[in-house]
Amino acid sequence: MSRLGKLPVGLPNGVSATVANDTVKVKGPKGELSLVVSSLVTISEAEDKSLVVRPADESTRARAMWGTTRANIASMVKGVSEGFEENLELVGVGYRAAAQGRDLKLSLGFSHEVIYTPRPGITITAPKPTEIKIEGANKQEVGQTAAEIRKYRPPEPYKGKGIRLAGEHVRRKEGKKK
Known part of the structure; x- marks a missing residue:
């Protein structure tokens, strides 16, 4: 169980994220970044304006990509908001x-x-x-x-x-x- 992957990625004010197919796009005051996500994880938007990453199945590879994908998305959010x-x-x-x-x-x-x-x-x-x-x-x-x-x-x-x-x-x- 990924301790880091379980945490939702919060979006600060002025930052918006869109999830389409296998691409996550994050837009903020410092620019716009996109990430092509592996099919081993699923990303959904929560009601409290945050992104939640979950593994698609219980394979070892999917659980490995779970925390990595969440960390990459959190890095993108920090980059477009603070740089x-x-x-x-x-x-x-x-x-x-x-x-x-x-x-x-x-x-x-x-x-x-x-x-x-x-x-x-x-x-x-x-x-x-x-x-x-x-x-x-x-x-x-x-x-x-x-x-x-x-x-x-x-x-x-x-x-x-x-x-x-x-x-x-x-x-x-x-x-x-x-």
Whole structure:
């Protein structure tokens, strides 16, 4: 029995959801998201303006999809109402970031500057030259964008230079000894 799957997904004010066939669409002030749901779960709307997810049968696969589907729908509701954000820090001499329209211009110690163009629905800002703020309604796309930017220069263990998530601890190694 899924403890998480049993909970209904409440819809805050300003957020509406429609269930049609095998698709759930959630619309709110931050945008609109949709999810194609497996046939192993059924979704219904309750009287108190919430969505209820139930397994279609008692198979192991259906019970596994029950909690997962409910969590994905709850994430969509949070995304269209509040949105998600990810913060990155640039550590290193000369490492800089600047927003250039929709694009992000990165100076990371290469012989050239790196220009990153985000996917639709994602906004990137640089409040400081060493900070990057990624915002969007889709949790997966925000995290994927952060991972793609971090991939240009991941933090290295000897000096700690690179692009890291805000608050990320980089395990340092001891250098060469004489």
